Amino acid sequence: MTRAVMGDGSFGAISSGWRAALRYGAALLLCLIAAWARAGLHAALPPGYPFLTFFPTVIISTFLFGRGPGILAAIVCGVTAWYAFVPPFYSFTLDGRTSLALGFYAVVVAVDVMLIDSMKRANLHLAMEREHSARIAQERGALAERTEMLFHELQHRVSNNLQMVGAMLSLQQSKVADPAARQSLADAGARVQTIGRIQRKLYATGGEQVPLDSFLTDLAADLIEASGKPGLRHVMAVEPKLFLAPQAAIPLALIMAEAVANAIEHGFADRPGGLITITLCRAGERLLLTIGDDGVGLPPGFDLEQVTSLGLDVSRNLARQLDGEMTLECARQGTVMRLDLPLQ
Numbered sequence: 001m002t003r004a005v006m007g008d009g010s011f012g013a014i015s016s017g018w019r020a021a022l023r024y025g026a027a028l029l030l031c032l033i034a035a036w037a038r039a040g041l042h043a044a045l046p047p048g049y050p051f052l053t054f055f056p057t058v059i060i061s062t063f064l065f066g067r068g069p070g071i072l073a074a075i076v077c078g079v080t081a082w083y084a085f086v087p088p089f090y091s092f093t094l095d096g097r098t099s100l101a102l103g104f105y106a107v108v109v110a111v112d113v114m115l116i117d118s119m120k121r122a123n124l125h126l127a128m129e130r131e132h133s134a135r136i137a138q139e140r141g142a143l144a145e146r147t148e149m150l151f152h153e154l155q156h157r158v159s160n161n162l163q164m165v166g167a168m169l170s171l172q173q174s175k176v177a178d179p180a181a182r183q184s185l186a187d188a189g190a191r192v193q194t195i196g197r198i199q200r201k202l203y204a205t206g207g208e209q210v211p212l213d214s215f216l217t218d219l220a221a222d223l224i225e226a227s228g229k230p231g232l233r234h235v236m237a238v239e240p241k242l243f244l245a246p247q248a249a250i251p252l253a254l255i256m257a258e259a260v261a262n263a264i265e266h267g268f269a270d271r272p273g274g275l276i277t278i279t280l281c282r283a284g285e286r287l288l289l290t291i292g293d294d295g296v297g298l299p300p301g302f303d304l305e306q307v308t309s310l311g312l313d314v315s316r317n318l319a320r321q322l323d324g325e326m327t328l329e330c331a332r333q334g335t336v337m338r339l340d341l342p343l344q
Contacts, residue, residue, distance in 0.1 A: 020068075027061040027069035031076045038085060050085035051105050054078070058109045059116065067117040074109040078102065198253045212249065212280060213238040219253055220260065220278055227264045231273020234260075238280040242287070244343075251318040252289065252341070255326065258311045259291040259337040267295020267335055274334075282343060289339040297330045304328045 034057040038050075045052065054077035062070025083090060086098055094102075198219065217236050224234050244252060260276060268274045279290045304312065304327065312328070319326035324341025 023065040023069045024072055027065050027073040028076065030057045030061055031073050031080065033057075034077060035080050035084070038081070042085065047087070050081040050101065051077070054081055054105075055108065055112070059112050062113050062116040063120070066120075067113060070113045070116065074106075074113060078105055078109070081105070198250055198257070211240075212242045212244060212252075213240050215249070216253065216256060216278070216280060219257065220276075223257055223260045223264075224276070229264065229268060229273050231271075232264065232268065232276070233273065234276040234278065236278050238278070239282055242280065242282060242343075244287075248322055251322055252287075252339070255315045255318050255339055256289060256291060258315045262311065262337075263291070263293035263295060263335065267293040267297070269296070271295070285343050287339075287341050287343050289341075290336060292331055292334060292336040294334040297333070297335055298328070302328075302330075 031054075034053040038053040041052070057077055058070060058074045061073035082098070082102060083092060086101060216238055220234055220236055224232055256278065260278075263276050275294050277290075277292045279288075281288055304316070307313070316326055319339060319341065322341045324339055326340075327338045329336055329338075
């Protein structure tokens, strides 16, 4: 196994060496072609163009084969031009004019090699950056997809657990003899199940704000359907394009659910049905939620601050949590609950 690994490494080194040799060999071949072309043009050119075919050779060698072969081509082409095409021909005589010509050639090819090599490095860096960015984008997409799947699974499990807790509380009623305790368990079970329905519908994967019109409309329809009163009707008037973050929308939905439940339980206790009206609108930088019914109304001397009902107490605390104000009062016919809170 060790020999195989060493053999693979040696083969890779040999292959890399052969590729380098081919690049340098191709550069030398271009130098020979350039020298042949310059010799063929020598009789047709006026004096003073010794490097005519050698400049393109250096540029092409650097561009195609890299900086090393380009430098080799520049040296070989410069020496060839000095020997064969700079007077006196076929000698390496170095006088002032020759030095000037060779210096000009060296500066030009050095700049060419540097610019082409810098351009190739920049292009390579850009390609690597693009590949890296594409890989990161692909990984982020996979992570986002996995996160979204896990989020939906978590939401599903939380909702199911809440619904199960509510069902267990409801089943526990049969084992309790005290009517007050039984009713408390029934109310608690109903509220937990309501929270489960709200939580399932409300949360989005990105935690973005939720449009209230469709959400509250669906919630109200669920509450009315679960009431078991076939004659119960409701009217929704929710201003479109109103949004709340989930941490504010859930308390708002719970307050609405409690108000609708109170209307069904107390306003229509002895009636097969009636009308519940729900409105939500913006007033400047505030939201106004109004829930009215045409039921029996509030008992005489009703004071919201003195009521010990668990549901109303929870609603008041949720309203305070939202920096809002909740009122409950008699209307011309029935009861009206109003919630005034800042638009968050």
